[in-house]
Amino acid sequence: MRKEIIRQELNKNGSLNEPFFFMISYDLSRYEIYKLNELPNDIKFELSKNSNFKSLEKIALSKFPIDYSAYKKAFTSIQNHIKEGNSYLLNLTFKTKIDTSLSLDEIYKKAQALFKLKYKDEFVCFSPEKFIEIKKDKIYTYPMKGTIDAKVPNAQAKILRDTKEMAEHTMVVDLLRNDLSIVSSNVRVDKFRYCDKINAGEKELLQISSKISGELKKDWHKNIGDILTSLLPAGSITGTPKKKTVQILDEIENYKRDYYTGIAGIYDGTSLYSFVLIRFIEKIEDIYYYKSGGGITCDSNINLEYEELQDKIYIPS
Secondary structure (H helix, E strand, O other): OHHHHHHHHHHHHHHOOOOEEEEEOOOOOOEEEEEHHHOOOOEEEEEOOOOOOOOOOOOOOEEEOOOHHHHHHHHHHHHHHHHOOOOOEEEEEEEEEEEOOOOHHHHHHHOOOOEEEEEOOOEEEEEOOEEEEEEOOEEEEOOEEEEEEOOOOOHHHHHHHOHHHHHHHHHHHHHHHHHHHHHOEEEEEEEEEEEEEEEEOOEEEEEEEEEEEEEOOOOHHHHHHHHHHHHOOOHHHOEEOHHHHHHHHHHHOOOOOOOOOOEEEEEOOOOEEEEEOOOEEEEEOOEEEEEEEEEEOOOOOHHHHHHHHHHOOOOOO
């Protein structure tokens, strides 16, 4: 089983206490693990500690989103599953054909984000969302749920008091807290629903996140594979309950996520940093597709969700 192979490979590399890079697809069917000093030239990545990027230029991007009627069909199916009690929150995603004059290499160079990754000539990712960090025997995760246009009057207050956004975020925090409890002890929510401003091409968006932590045993380095495979796929890009929600999404989404909504990161010999692979452009037979989506609950408004799907299609420059 591929999951078991990934678990063993990560554990082996962590036991060596040597820095390495890892990348795992959404369904754990594909992965890459390399010692940092042996990383191939066709895999590039950057980690940044700065989240306050200023836009230097606008990158032109034409979008050809899924037809509204097709989106409505998927949305309605999701709502039916919610009414039947099969799930409470589902992160519905689609791929959107886009046109840009830039190559994947040029997008990688121009994009500004906490985490950037270019994988061969297949895709480029510029993610604002951390998955887990492990530092000084503590594990942290930062679920990101809730987006609003920063130009909306009183945007921050509006999204923080929105009942649908509150319910969606609370469910993700509860799911991630339970996930961390599988691999750590003394799990707690350190910070609940804080707001970051993100440059989104022609718009600035406010994004809501929370911070959750747990305590690990001192030999966690030897168990990196156990930790990561126990937490995947990421709760923030699936829903709750996770197992059933993943099954529903597999039925409704009309494409293969592949590395989109998977994770990537590095272990530097002391600490581990990883990110969710969102804000994602994939090249398929010389056509570019942008994969994006959002969380759906019983209170979701189809028009707002359809708009959010498109708002998330941008290159942060």
